Amino acid sequence: MDSRLPDRIDSKTSDTLRILTDLVGMQTAVPPGDNYEEIVDYLMPKFADLGFEVEKVCIPEEIFKQKMKNPELHGKRANLHAYLDVGADRTLVIYTHLDVVPVGDGWTFPPYEGTIADGRFYARGSADSKAAIAALLTVLSLSKELGITPAYNLNIALTTDEEIGPYSGLCYFADIGLLSGDYFLCMDGEGDSVIIGTNGILTWRVDVFGRTYHSGSSFLGVNALEKSVALMNGLLALKSKVEDRRSEMPSSLVIAEKTGFLNVKPVLNITMIECGVKENVVPGRCTIRGDRRVMPEETFDDAIDEIERALASAADADTRYDFTYEIGYPPMCTDASHSWIGQVLAVANEVSDRKIDIAGAQGSLDVAYAIGITEQPVCCHGVGRVLESRAHAEDENVRLEDLVRYTKFLGLLLTE
Numbered sequence: 308m309d310s311r312l313p314d315r316i317d318s319k320t321s322d323t324l325r326i327l328t329d330l331v332g333m334q335t336a337v338p339p340g341d342n343y344e345e346i347v348d349y350l351m352p353k354f355a356d357l358g359f360e361v362e363k364v365c366i367p368e369e370i371f372k373q374k375m376k377n378p379e380l381h382g383k384r385a386n387l388h389a390y391l392d393v394g395a396d397r398t399l400v401i402y403t404h405l406d407v408v409p410v411g412d413g414w415t416f417p418p419y420e421g422t423i424a425d426g427r428f429y430a431r432g433s434a435d436s437k438a439a440i441a442a443l444l445t446v447l448s449l450s451k452e453l454g455i456t457p458a459y460n461l462n463i464a465l466t467t468d469e470e471i472g473p474y475s476g477l478c479y480f481a482d483i484g485l486l487s488g489d490y491f492l493c494m495d496g497e498g499d500s501v502i503i504g505t506n507g508i509l510t511w512r513v514d515v516f517g518r519t520y521h522s523g524s525s526f527l528g529v530n531a532l533e534k535s536v537a538l539m540n541g542l543l544a545l546k547s548k549v550e551d552r553r554s555e556m557p558s559s560l561v562i563a564e565k566t567g568f569l570n571v572k573p574v575l576n577i578t579m580i581e582c583g584v585k586e587n588v589v590p591g592r593c594t595i596r597g598d599r600r601v602m603p604e605e606t607f608d609d610a611i612d613e614i615e616r617a618l619a620s621a622a623d624a625d626t627r628y629d630f631t632y633e634i635g636y637p638p639m640c641t642d643a644s645h646s647w648i649g650q651v652l653a654v655a656n657e658v659s660d661r662k663i664d665i666a667g668a669q670g671s672l673d674v675a676y677a678i679g680i681t682e683q684p685v686c687c688h689g690v691g692r693v694l695e696s697r698a699h700a701e702d703e704n705v706r707l708e709d710l711v712r713y714t715k716f717l718g719l720l721l722t723e
């Protein structure tokens with residue numbers, strides 16, 4: 308690689324911070340996600356100035372309505388597609404998302420301003436995942452300034468609605484064929500590891516039916532809440548069986564150190580219950596909901612089957628219930644021995660003073676949907692740190708040194 312590039316990155320930190328401050332100032336929280344055009348309009352000329360063909364891609368309203376049945380969402384579903392053809396024989400897809408989760412309470416710093424304190428940059432969306440975009444723009448403009456041609460044609464997808472799903476801009480890009488390329492780099496997520504796989508997700512719901520009655524004569528009704536206790540116990544028994552399993556994918560080092568889990572595991576959760584109107588009314592209906600994270604070695608069909616059997620054996624003869632589910636992002640896993648993974652890992656370690664390893668993630672990503680269609684080797688490596696960056700929480704931040712490290716990571720990766 309041209310040795311001038313990494314040496315110059317430190318001197319460009321103020322440029323990166325200026326862009327990042329602009330990006331976090333644009334309020335792209337979802338729900339409602341009603342401000343996506345502002346950030347796409349801001350980024351388009353920046354990529355165009357760097358020689359990219361740029362396009363604002365909005366999900367057509369009828370597709371959006373059909374795929375995202377969420378009344379909290381409004382505004383144009385705008386996304387950015389930018390393509391740079393340098394005549395290379397390989398094309399790299401680079402992706403992250405432009406939306407953020409809502410601010411929430413408890414912030415020490417103004418969430419949309421971008422404050423530098425204690426060697427960190429604080430703002431909603433800093434770690435997840437606008438810092439990566441600022442780093443990418445810095446690297447691209449520096450290589451242009453130095454006359455260094457990227458080693459790949461660059462197919463860049465900066466999309467929206469990742470934080471809400473289930474049909475994000477990236478899913479739409481995959482469906483309309485905008486993600487062609489040989490390798491896929493997802494800049495979303497943390498920089499503690501190189502993530503090669505994720506769990507998939509399905510959400511489930513059980514409606515338990517009883518018969519409402521005056522509680523004084525509750526024996527004449529059927530108490531849906533009391534009936535659902537047996538079902539929940541059946542699910543909890545299944546939960547311990549499911550969560551004893553382990554994926555081949557290792558956990559990230561920081562998760563392994565904190566929890567003792569050396570490998571990614573599947574998860575079954577009961578997370579919501581809705582029931583009852585008053586203490587003295589026998590409830591006629593109880594709804595329990597939850598999710599199931601499916602590791603790459605499992606299938607959605609088996610996971611559903613298992614839940615159905617657990618419910619059936621836990622329910623007594625006169626319990627009436629309905630089990631329904633919705634399948635979300637699938638699990639994904641790239642072969643750890645693929646050369647693309649090796650290269651990302653080598654570069655990540657070259658610029659880092661701590662050991663970066665391959666890992667799987669417990670959560671689920673829209674990238675998995677895209678890769679299910681494009682079948683590229685994929686890995687995720689971002690700017691922040693799992694235990695420090697407070698993504699989705701108050702005082703979200705990135706270390707300034709991590710911002711520089713990540714810019715160097717991209718610089719090496721794109722030009723080598």
Ligand SMILES: [Zn+2]
Nearest residue numbers: 435436495496
């Ligand atoms: Zn993210």
